[in-house]
Structures are given as C-alpha cells and as structure tokens.
Amino acid sequence: MRVEGFEGKPYEAAGDHSPPPDYPFTVEDSEINGEGLFVPPLNFAMVDNGVFRSGFPDSTNFSFLQSLGLRSIINLCPETYPEANNEFLKTNAIRLFQFGIDGCKYFLQEPFVNIPEETIREALNVVLDVKNHPVLIHCKRGKHRTGCVVGCLRKLQRWCLSSIFVEYQRFAAAKARVTDQRFIERFDVSNMNDIPITFSCSKR
Numbered sequence: 001m002r003v004e005g006f007e008g009k010p011y012e013a014a015g016d017h018s019p020p021p022d023y024p025f026t027v028e029d030s031e032i033n034g035e036g037l038f039v040p041p042l043n044f045a046m047v048d049n050g051v052f053r054s055g056f057p058d059s060t061n062f063s064f065l066q067s068l069g070l071r072s073i074i075n076l077c078p079e080t081y082p083e084a085n086n087e088f089l090k091t092n093a094i095r096l097f098q099f100g101i102d103g104c105k106y107f108l109q110e111p112f113v114n115i116p117e118e119t120i121r122e123a124l125n126v127v128l129d130v131k132n133h134p135v136l137i138h139c140k141r142g143k144h145r146t147g148c149v150v151g152c153l154r155k156l157q158r159w160c161l162s163s164i165f166v167e168y169q170r171f172a173a174a175k176a177r178v179t180d181q182r183f184i185e186r187f188d189v190s191n192m193n194d195i196p197i198t199f200s201c202s203k204r
Contacts, residue, residue, distance in 0.1 A: 038064040043142030043171050047150055048157075050133030053171075055142035062088050065136065070094050072132040074123055076101050076145040095132070099123045101145050115148070115183050123149050124156070124192065143172045144180055151184035156192055161185060 041064075042055030056077065057065060071094060075081060078100030081089075089096055099119050126132055127149070139145035147168045154164045164184060169176045 038067060040064050041138065041142070047137070047153070050130065050135065051127060052134065052136045053142055053146050053150055054136060054138045056138055056140050057085065059084050066092060068134055068136070070134050070136055072097060072126065072135040074099065074126055074135060074137045076123065076137070076139040076149065078102050097123070097126050117187070120149060120152055120187070121192070124152060127153060143175055144177060147171055148180050148183055151180070152187045152189065155184065155187060155189045
C-alpha cells in the first residue's frame with residue numbers, strides 16, 4: 001500500500017438545459033446558464049454515507065469530485081497516479097491510499113485463488129475508518145476490483161449474498177465474473193472491525 005498526505009466542496013446535478021442549435025456543447029464549458037457543470041467519473045455511485053465508488057477519474061471529473069468534499073481516495077490500480085490527479089489531491093488536501101492490484105494478473109484467473117485477500121482487507125480498513133470520510137474507492141472502470149471491495153463491505157454490513165451479487169452485476173454488467181463473486185462469497189469477515197454506526201446501512 002502507498003499512502004500520500006497533502007497539506008492544504010455537495011453533489012449538484014447540472015440542470016437540464018438544451019443549448020441553442022448552433023451552440024457546440026462540450027464538457028469543457030464551465031458554466032451553462034450560470035450553473036456549474038459537474039461530470040462524475042465512470043460508474044460513479046454512492047455506496048453509503050461518506051463512501052463513494054467509481055472508475056478512474058480524470059480532469060473532466062475534478063469539479064464534481066471537489067463538490068464531494070473528499071478527504072481520501074482509495075486507488076486499487078498499480079500504475080503511478082497521473083500528475084494531474086496528484087495535483088488535484090494536493091490542491092484539495094485529499095489523502096491517497098494506493099493498493100496496487102493488477103487486474104489482469106489476479107482477476108482473470110480460474111480458479112479465483114490468487115487475489116491478494118490481505119490487500120482487500122487493508123482497503124476495507126481504510127473504508128471503515130470514518131476519519132477518512134468522505135472517501136472514493138476506484139479502479140480502472142469501477143467494476144471488478146472496486147466491486148470486490150464493495151461486495152466484501154456489504155458482507156460486513158450483513159447484506160444477503162443475492163443482494164450483494166445484484167449490486168455487483170449492476171456495475172459489471174456484461175463483464176461480470178463468477179470468480180469475483182466466488183471471492184466475495186468466500187471472504188471471511190469474522191475478524192474484521194465492526195461497521196461504524198455512522199454507516200447508513202448499519203444504523204439500528
């Protein structure tokens with residue numbers, strides 16, 4: 001795991017405005033009729049209070065991410081973080097937790113025995129620490145690596161497996177992998193920390 005600390009705002013969807021016929025609409029336009037344009041990353045969604053998931057964010061997503069007021073980002077890809085992303089983290093005092101899981105090496109093998117389970121546990125411990133919230137979990141496309149982390153989180157939240165798999169399949173779609181779901185099913189949460197009471201799905 002690689003952690004970076006930097007020294008050092010709420011999700012608002014842009015209104016439904018149609019540009020004039022001769023006006024070229026592009027994501028570079030910063031304002032439309034006075035409203036800021038927010039572009040979420042691929043496969044973005046709220047997981048729970050203070051926890052979000054997505055694919056790999058780029059510069060077109062920075063305004064949107066800034067609106068979330070993130071304290072931390074969990075990157076599940078092994079590649080070096082792009083310079084523009086690092087600058088965004090520094091500017092917004094966001095801490096980066098990097099857990100480099102090679103998607104090709106681990107997530108394409110049968111049977112699903114080589115996934116670094118301890119790495120998944122370390123990522124979950126970051127998610128469970130509310131001092132890191134709001135936190136964004138992402139991999140390349142927000143499907144397999146992110147889906148496994150979120151699926152294991154759902155086990156901690158005592159979701160039934162069928163509901164966990166429905167959520168996983170909603171993001172993975174045609175790329176859903178039996179091996180991912182098998183890993184989630186076999187993941188042992190008995191020695192993990194209890195879910196903080198601030199997680200919405202865990203409130204009594």
